[in-house]
Amino acid sequence: MRSLISVIRQDDDLADFLSWPGDLDLDHGDHVEEVHLASGAALEGFAGDGAGGTYYFCGDGGEERPVLYADSEGQAALLAIGLPELLQLLLVAPWWRDCPTLTAEEGAERAAEYLEDMPDLEVRRDRAAAALGLTLPTEAEALTRLREVAVGAGADYALVFTPEGTVYEPLIAF
Template identity: 70%
Template sequence: MSSLITAITEHAEAADFLSWPGDFDLDRTEHVEEVHLASGAALEGFAADGAGGSFFFCGDGGEERPILYADSEGQAGLVAIGLPELLRLLLVVPWWRDCPGFSAAESTAAAAVHLADLPDLAERRDRAAAALGLVLPSEAEALARLREVALGPVASEFVLVFTPEDTPYESLFTD
C-alpha cells in the first residue's frame, strides 16, 4: 500500500491544493511549543498550517493513526481517524476551522469567500482527489464526520498538554 504522504509529494497539483486552500503543509512539522499527550502515547507532528497550527499523528502505527490538530493559541482537538479521512476533510471543507458549529450554513459562508478568489476550486479539488485516489464525501458528510470525531468519546483520549507548564490545551471544539 502506497503512502498518502508520498502521493502528495509526488503530485504537485494535489500538494498545491492542500497547501491552499487546504492550509496544510508537509514541509513544516514542528509545533510552536513543546507538547505531549496526557495519556503518554506517541505524538508525531507531520504537517502545519500558515497560522502556526500543527497536525499530529497520535499513538503508534502509520497513516491510519488518529490525527490531532493544535492551533498556536492553545486549543487542540481530534480532527480525523487516519490520513485519508483528514485529506477528505481538507479537500471538501478546507475552511473547516470556520465551522465551529459543524453547520452547512457556516460552511456555505466560508466557501463563498474562497470561491470569490478561487472560482475553479471544485475542479482543482476533484483533480487532487483523483491524484490521491480518494473518493470524496459530500460537504454535509465531511462536517458530520468531523463532529463525530471531534466530539465523540474517542476524542477525550487525545488531550494535548503544554509540556513546560503541564497544562492541557483548551478544546478546539464545543458542542
C-alpha cells in the same frame, strides 16, 4: 498500500493545492511548543498550517493513526481517524475552522467566499481527490464526521503543554 504523504510529496500541484486552500504543509510539522498526549501515546508532527498550527499522528502505526490538530493559541482537537479522512475534510471543507458550530449553513457561506476567490476550486479539488485515490464525502458529511470525531474519540486525545502541565483547550466543543 501506498503512502498518501509520498503521493503528495511527488505531485507539486497536489502539494500546492493542499497547502492552499487546504492549509496543510508537509514541510512544517514542528510545533512551536513542547507538547505531549496526556495518555502517554506517541505524538508525531507531520504537517503544519500557515498560522503556526501543527497536524499530529497519534499513537503507533502509519497513516491510519488518528490525526490531532493543535493551533498556535493553545487549542487542539482530534480531526480525523487516519490521514485519508483528514484529506477528505480538507478537500471538501478547507474552511472548517471558520465554522464554529460546523453547520451546513456556515459551510455554505464559507464555500461561497472561497469559490468567489478561487472559481476553479471544485475542479482542482476533484483532481486532487483523484490523485490521492479518495472518494469525497459531501461537505455536510465531512463536517458531521469532524464533529463526531472531535467530541467523541477526541476526548481521549488531550494535548498537554509539557513545560506547565496544562491541557490545551478544545478547539471544537459542543
